Amino acid sequence: MKDMIRWFLLSILSFMLIGGxxxxxxxxxxMLKAMTDPAGAPFYPVTMQVLQVLTWMLHMIFVYTSIxxxxxxxxxxxxxxxxxxxxxxxTLELSKVSVSLAIVVGVAPLLFYQVIYDPLWYTSANLSAWxxxxxxxxxxxxxxxxxxxxxxxxxxxxxxxxxxxxxxxxLLVGFIIHVVNYQSLYPEKWVEWYTxxxxxxxxxxxxxxxxxxxxxxxxxxxxSVAVTGVFLMLYxxxxxxxxxxxxxxxxxxxxxxxxxxxxxxxxxLVSHILYIFTIPADWGAKGSIFTWLSVLGxxxxxxxxxxxxxxxxxxxxxxxxxxxxxxLLIAIFREYLRVASTARFGYSIYDYKLNLEFLxxxxxxxxxxxxxxxxxxxWWMAYQxxxxxxxxxxxxxxxxxHLGDLSVYIVILWAIVFIGVGLIVVVRNYV
Amino acid sequence: MDVLGxxxxxxxxxxxxAIILGIIASIHxxxxxxxxxxxxxxxxxxxxxxxxxxxxxxDYIKKYLLTLLVFSYVSxxxxxxxxxxxxxxxxxxxxxxxxxxxxxxxxxxxxxxxxEVTLVYILYxxxxxxxxxxxLKLAWIFAIVSWATMYIIVGILSFMLSPGxxxWFATGSILDAFYNKNxxxxxxxxxxxMFAIAGIVGLGIASLxxxxxxxxxxxxxxxxxxxxxIGGIVFGLMFFAWYMxxxxxxxxxxxxxxxxxxxxxxxxxxxxxxxxxxxxTAIRPQAASLWISIPIFILIYFTGVFPEEKIRETIxxxxxxxxxxxxxxxxxxxxxxxGIKSEVPVIDEKxxxxxxxxxxxxxxxxxxxxxxxxxxxxxxLQCSGCHSVTxxxxxxxxxxxxxxxxxxxxxxxxxxxxxxxxxxxxxxxxVGTDEELRALSAYIAHMISNGGSISAKIEVxxxxxxxxxxxxx
Numbered sequence: 001m002k003d004m005i006r007w008f009l010l011s012i013l014s015f016m017l018i019g020g021x022x023x024x025x026x027x028x029x030x031m032l033k034a035m036t037d038p039a040g041a042p043f044y045p046v047t048m049q050v051l052q053v054l055t056w057m058l059h060m061i062f063v064y065t066s067i068x069x070x071x072x073x074x075x076x077x078x079x080x081x082x083x084x085x086x087x088x089x090x091t092l093e094l095s096k097v098s099v100s101l102a103i104v105v106g107v108a109p110l111l112f113y114q115v116i117y118d119p120l121w122y123t124s125a126n127l128s129a130w131x132x133x134x135x136x137x138x139x140x141x142x143x144x145x146x147x148x149x150x151x152x153x154x155x156x157x158x159x160x161x162x163x164x165x166x167x168x169x170x171l172l173v174g175f176i177i178h179v180v181n182y183q184s185l186y187p188e189k190w191v192e193w194y195t196x197x198x199x200x201x202x203x204x205x206x207x208x209x210x211x212x213x214x215x216x217x218x219x220x221x222x223x224s225v226a227v228t229g230v231f232l233m234l235y236x237x238x239x240x241x242x243x244x245x246x247x248x249x250x251x252x253x254x255x256x257x258x259x260x261x262x263x264x265x266x267x268x269l270v271s272h273i274l275y276i277f278t279i280p281a282d283w284g285a286k287g288s289i290f291t292w293l294s295v296l297g298x299x300x301x302x303x304x305x306x307x308x309x310x311x312x313x314x315x316x317x318x319x320x321x322x323x324x325x326x327x328l329l330i331a332i333f334r335e336y337l338r339v340a341s342t343a344r345f346g347y348s349i350y351d352y353k354l355n356l357e358f359l360x361x362x363x364x365x366x367x368x369x370x371x372x373x374x375x376x377x378x379w380w381m382a383y384q385x386x387x388x389x390x391x392x393x394x395x396x397x398x399x400x401x402h403l404g405d406l407s408v409y410i411v412i413l414w415a416i417v418f419i420g421v422g423l424i425v426v427v428r429n430y431v
Numbered sequence: 432m433d434v435l436g437x438x439x440x441x442x443x444x445x446x447x448x449a450i451i452l453g454i455i456a457s458i459h460x461x462x463x464x465x466x467x468x469x470x471x472x473x474x475x476x477x478x479x480x481x482x483x484x485x486x487x488x489x490d491y492i493k494k495y496l497l498t499l500l501v502f503s504y505v506s507x508x509x510x511x512x513x514x515x516x517x518x519x520x521x522x523x524x525x526x527x528x529x530x531x532x533x534x535x536x537x538x539x540x541x542x543x544x545x546x547e548v549t550l551v552y553i554l555y556x557x558x559x560x561x562x563x564x565x566x567l568k569l570a571w572i573f574a575i576v577s578w579a580t581m582y583i584i585v586g587i588l589s590f591m592l593s594p595g596x597x598x599w600f601a602t603g604s605i606l607d608a609f610y611n612k613n614x615x616x617x618x619x620x621x622x623x624x625m626f627a628i629a630g631i632v633g634l635g636i637a638s639l640x641x642x643x644x645x646x647x648x649x650x651x652x653x654x655x656x657x658x659x660x661i662g663g664i665v666f667g668l669m670f671f672a673w674y675m676x677x678x679x680x681x682x683x684x685x686x687x688x689x690x691x692x693x694x695x696x697x698x699x700x701x702x703x704x705x706x707x708x709x710x711x712t713a714i715r716p717q718a719a720s721l722w723i724s725i726p727i728f729i730l731i732y733f734t735g736v737f738p739e740e741k742i743r744e745t746i747x748x749x750x751x752x753x754x755x756x757x758x759x760x761x762x763x764x765x766x767x768x769x770g771i772k773s774e775v776p777v778i779d780e781k782x783x784x785x786x787x788x789x790x791x792x793x794x795x796x797x798x799x800x801x802x803x804x805x806x807x808x809x810x811x812l813q814c815s816g817c818h819s820v821t822x823x824x825x826x827x828x829x830x831x832x833x834x835x836x837x838x839x840x841x842x843x844x845x846x847x848x849x850x851x852x853x854x855x856x857x858x859x860x861x862v863g864t865d866e867e868l869r870a871l872s873a874y875i876a877h878m879i880s881n882g883g884s885i886s887a888k889i890e891v892x893x894x895x896x897x898x899x900x901x902x903x904x
Contacts, residue, residue, distance in 0.1 A: 031788045035436035037524075038762065038771040039531035042605075048534070097552055103508050104548040108541050110512075114527070115534050122438045122523035129441035129520035133451060136513035143505050194439045195791040201889045203442040203811060205520065355769050360535035360605045367539035374546055374572055378553050381565055385557040396565040404568040411575045418582055425610040429596050 028188050029345035035119035040353035043361050048112040049335065049349060055108035057324075057331040061227060062102035067174070067220070068228025069095030070167040072260075073149070077160035083249050087232075087256065089153050092163065094231065096150050099143050099170075116349040117184070117338060124184035127194060128176075129205030135176045142169030174220045175211075183210045185341045214278055218271035219334075223327075225264035226305075230319050232257025233308065237316035244389040254312030258305060261319070265302045272298060272330075283340040290329075290336035297329035363418075370414045377407040435774055435786040437760065438523045442811045444887050445825035448521035449816065453744065455513040457737040461628065461728075462507030463580075464621065466499050466547075468629025470577035472659060474570040476652065481563050487648050489558060495636050496555045502632075504551055511544075522816065524760040525751035532608060532753070533587050540583040546576045578622070585618045586610065592747050593679045593754050600755075603768025608753070613677035620674050623667035627705055628731060630660030634712055635724030641717070650716045657713035664706050679754075681856040682746035689857055690745055694738040701735035748817070749859040757859040758816045775862050783809060783863040793891035797870050800892045806874025808889055809867055817858075823883040829875060830883030837880040843872035 041048065069091040076088025114121050125132045145166035152158040183193075193209045194202050236254030239245045273295060279285045304322035308315030342348070381400070388394040396404065441448055473492050480488035518526040530537070550573040558566060586609040594600070595612030633656040641649055678686075686695075708727055712719045751758045755766050762774045777786060784790045784797075784805060790812075794805045810820040810829070823830025836842050846861060846868055854860035861868060878885045 031434055034434045034788070035438070037436075037527045037531040039528060039766075039769050041531065042534060051538075100504055100508060100548050100552070103512065104541075104544050107512060107515075107544060108538065110515075111530065111534060111537055111541065114530050118527050118531075119436070122519060122527060125516075125519050126439040126441050126523060129448075132516055132520050136455065136509060136516055140506065140509045143509065147501055147505065190439070191788060194789050195891075198791045198793055199891050201440070201789065201791065201808060201811075203440055203887060203889065205441040205443075353770070355603065357603075357605055360533070360539075364535040364538045364542075367542045371542035371546055374576070375549070378546070378550055378569055378572070381561055381569065382553045382557060385560040388560060393559070394561045396562055400565065404565055407572055408568050411572055411579075415575055415579060415582070418579070421606070422586075422610040422614060425606045426612075426615060429598060429607065429610075430612055 029347060031191075032119045032187055032342065032345055032347045035123070036352060037118055038353070040355040041115050042355055042357050044354070044356075045116045045349040045352045047361075048116045052109045052112035052116075053328075053331045053335050055105065055112065056334070057327050059102060059106040059109055060223070060327060060331070062098045062105060063174070063220070064224045064227035065098040065231055066095050066102050066224075067167060067170050068224035068226075068231075069098060070146070070149075070163045070170070071225055072228060072232075072256075073163045074160055074167065077156040077163070083252055085156060086249065087253050088156070088159075090235065090253070091228065091232075092146070092150055092153060092159070094228070095163075095166075096146050099146060103139070116352055117342075119347075120184035120187070120338070120342070121180075123187070123190050124180045126205070127183055127190065127202070128179060128208050131176050131205070131208060132180060133205075135173055138169045138176070139173045142166050142173060145169060171221070175216065178216050178220065179208050179211055182212055182215060185337060186210060187342070187345060187347075212275065212278060214271050214275035218268060218275050219330075222264050222268035222271055226261045226268050227323060227327075229257040229259070229261025229264060230305070230316070230323050232260070233312040233316040233319055237313040238386070240313055242387060242389060251313065254316070255309075258308050258312040258315075258319075261305045262302070262309075265298070265305055269295070269298045269302060279337070282344060283337070285337060285340050288336060288340070290333050294326075294329045294333035297326035301326035366417075367414065370410050373403075373410050374407045377403045433781065433786065434788045435777065436524070437787045437789065437812075439789045440812055440815070441520050442815050442820075442887055444821055445819050445828075447815065447817070447819060447826040448517075449744065450826065452514065452517040452521050453737065453740050455510050455517050457732060457740050458506055459510035459514055460736050460740065461732050462503045462510060464625040464628045465632050466503035466507055466551075466629075467577045467581055468625030468627075468663075469495060469499055469503075469632065470547075470574040472626065472629050472633060472656070474567075474574035476655065477567050477570045479651075479655075481567050485648055487644055488652065491637065491640055491644065491648075491652055493555065493558050494640065495633060496551065496558070498632065498636055499551060500555060504548060508544075508548060522751055522758070522760060524762075525756055525758075528752040528756045529587060529591065532590075532605070536583055536587065536605070536609065540580055543576045543580045543583070547573065547580060550576070581621060581625075582618060585621060586614055588743075589614050589617050591750075591752050592682070592743075593750075595677070595679075599753075599768070600764075600766050601768055603766065613674055616670050616674035616677055620667055620670035623663045623665075623670055626663030627660045627667065627709070628663075628728075630656040630663065630709065631705065631724050631728050631731065634660075634708075634719040635721045635728070638719040638721050638724065641719075653712050653716035653719050657709045657716075660709035661706065661713065664702060664709070668702070678746065681748075685746045685748065685857050686742070690742050694742055697734040697738050698742075701730055704730065705735075745857075748857045749854075751816075759813050759859055760816070761813075761859065761862060763859065775860075778862045779864065781864070782867050783812060784867065787812060791891045794889075797866050802870045802873045803877050804874075804889055804891060805867070806870035806872070806877075807885075807887075809863065809871045810874055811887070811889070813859075813861070813863070813871075821878070821885050821887045828883075829878060833875050833879050834883065835879070837876050839869070839873045839876040842875045842879075843869055846872055 072091035073088045073095065076084040076091065079085070143166075145162045149159045149162035149166060152162060189209070193207070196202065233254050236250045236257070239250055240247060276286060276291055276295070285291050301322040304315070304319050308319050380403070381396070384394045443451065473495055476488050476492055480486060480492070515526065550569060554566070554569055554573060557569070589595070589611050590608050592613065593611065594608055596607060599607040634653060637649065637652050637656065644652070705727060708723060749757050750763075751760070755762060755764045755771065757763045761778065762771060764773050765771060782795070784795050790808060794801055794808050797805045807821075814820050814829075817827055818832070819825040819828040822828050833842060836845065849855075850858065850861040851868060
């Protein structure tokens with residue numbers, strides 16, 4: 001009899017616990033669903049998801065070279081040797097251009113992400129609203145400091161100071177975006193955070209609710225040095241063929257790069273694994289193939305970099321490829337975490353309301369194709385200019401001239417179609 | 432759980448979150464108009480340099496490109512996402528409505544952003560390092576793609592004001608939304624003004640090179656900038672008049688009755704000052720000076736662009752996007768083509784506090800203990816998009832609007848008559864239950880009797896039964 005009562009009570013308790021969890025999950029799930037935009041997604045969510053992953057990966061390459069470049073600059077300026085001073089200036093240049101590219105490329109992943117994960121992003125940003133605004137302010141200050149460092153590059157101590165302040169601001173910017181991303185992964189805590197457990201409404205926007213040091217280190221700090229190390233290998237490879245460049249210096253820079261890539265790569269791998277261990281068990285992430293593929297990618301990359309020690313210039317392209325594969329696997333893992341977190345509450349981007357339309361995706365596709373022609377032409381000409389010794393002018397070949405003409409015509413055509421369609425629509429609707 | 436998709440609310444006392452957005456947006460408008468205008472001006476000057484074989488013009492172009500890199504491609508390219516970021520926290524549902532309608536259009540604009548940013552660097556670094564013809568092609572590509580970014584964003588901005596046509600609500604077509612009634616006048620007016628803005632910057636740069644450039648080339652450059660600037664202002668005014676004729680009825684009411692006179696006057700004065708400067712430099716090119724250009728450029732920000740952005744934001748009211756999302760983020764009408772339903776009936780029936788998931792349980796059910804705090808929460812959720820709801824200074828402050836109304840019944844009578852039953856064309860009607868309107872009235876009366884200013888902090892009374900329940904571990 002006692003046993004029966006015990007089992008009965010135990011089953012009631014289990015029911016309460018499981019039922020409570022279900023009820024809670026359905027509350028959070030209902031909230032997430034309510035937050036999705038009623039306009040729906042204008043195209044298949046999987047497309048946004050894929051584009052988001054790919055463009056995030058591209059964005060991060062430039063984020064890494066922005067921050068990593070400054071680390072090398074600061075270190076280089078502390079050294080008296082002429083080659084270190086020279087390298088410091090080169091990585092400062094890399095950082096300066098990279099910040100621009102990181103900003104502009106970074107628009108795309110956030111854009112696609114906001115279509116399918118709007119509940120996550122808008123909530124998390126609003127939980128820490130002032131910090132989200134400060135992201136822009138700090139980025140502006142950081143970038144002007146980098147320009148300041150660039151303009152004072154012939155005064156190493158001043159330039160180093162500005163670079164140090166610049167990198168601090170960029171790391172702060174990274175911290176803010178890390179917080180917003182990280183908070184967004186815990187929808188079950190949002191209401192509790194915002195209301196202090198039901199006692200208030202934190203409308204000030206000054207609160208920060210969650211931070212994970214391993215995620216921050218593995219997604220931002222270590223890869224910055226590692227990826228910039230690979231860029232130094234590419235620097236060695238690219239300028240080696242130019243007759244007016246000092247080959248000893250280039251080979252030395254390549255070796256500095258490969259060593260930095262290897263040591264920082266180990267830090268990257270360790271912090272990545274430590275981050276994986278902090279992911280809550282109920283996400284089921286630790287046993288996922290995406291998690292372990294991201295680890296495998298880093299190991300593969302470390303292997304390629306390790307085997308590049310003797311000849312960094314020769315192994316620059318394989319290292320770039322291995323690094324890109326690793327970064328892609330990390331981008332997929334990062335997206336998988338969102339899927340795993342939100343799946344706990346029945347949220348799936350694949351169930352996002354669809355208001356399918358084809359005209360604006362066609363505009364994007366057409367613009368992308370037009371853009372690729374222009375990019376190919378512009379980057380190719382920049383590549384050739386960089387290969388040309390100082391004081392000489394690169395003369396375009398006939399093929400390059402044709403590509404140039406095509407680029408001009410195609411972008412004019414794009415503009416004519418864009419404005420032409422507009423005129424037709426306006427005349428049809430209003431005249 | 433019966434909730435609508437509201438997000439946590441961010442409230443900035445006194446100035447309001449929209450002002451933060453306005454400051455950032457104005458920086459972006461100034462930087463981006465400078466850069467787009469300059470891209471075309473520089474391509475034109477490069478063509479002149481190539482055709483007339485005047486290589487010294489390239490020195491000027493290089494200096495201008497560096498200015499663009501340091502100013503427009505830092506401030507402009509950061510404040511662009513800055514608008515988006517600040518809109519995300521000041522009006523998440525408004526920006527979401529735009530993104531979910533125009534994501535691919537924005538993605539297309541992004542292709543041009545990337546082209547623009549890479550090209551400005553490539554142009555700067557390859558000037559004199561690749562043959563002139565190839566460089567010229569890159570310069571024209573840069574000019575067209577820069578202008579193309581304006582083609583795109585203007586459609587979205589115009590839609591924010593109004594889809595222009597009832598048709599869009601039925602078709603949901605991206606074409607009807609984008610190429611709306613004021614698309615072309617808006618695009619042309621911005622296009623014209625951008626030459627004036629770029630001209631002001633260009634005159635400052637030219638003045639720095641007075642001694643480095645041959646006199647004839649210096650004069651040529653300054654005169655070109657001045658003529659383009661004068662043309663920009665004249666055409667800008669013409670297109671602006673056309674733009675005005677395409678505004679919806681409510682916007683005209685706002686311009687005539689709500690937009691303060693000093694904003695309109697400051698814009699007109701700025702235009703006159705800029706025009707006078709261009710006339711002066713067109714007649715006497717030596718008069719171009721960095722120390723005139725910089726103050727005028729700053730003046731354009733404070734007395735030209737910022738008031739313009741402020742007016743644009745004001746005449747959009749009561750909406751934030753497409754005449755279906757109010758400025759307080761409530762969806763106010765059906766959009767059948769998109770399956771969007773107005774939230775007004777649900778909120779009127781259940782209450783704003785009830786349907787917002789980020790309102791503490793202890794405020795959802797109004798009683799005598801929590802009435803003031805519930806009222807404050809309603810004020811912040813429903814009114815703070817346009818009003819400072821906790822003070823007497825700043826953005827259309829409650830302390831001034833309700834001055835002398837310390838009796839809750841008087842406030843209630845006023846709000847019920849003015850905002851719930853017969854709202855003005857530029858304000859959203861009050862939505863929520865009668866009980867909530869009474870709580871809002873009680874809060875306002877309480878605030879006024881406290882001198883018109885009160886802390887923004889919301890505290891759920893501990894005596895509230897619901898709060899106790901929530902506070903339990």
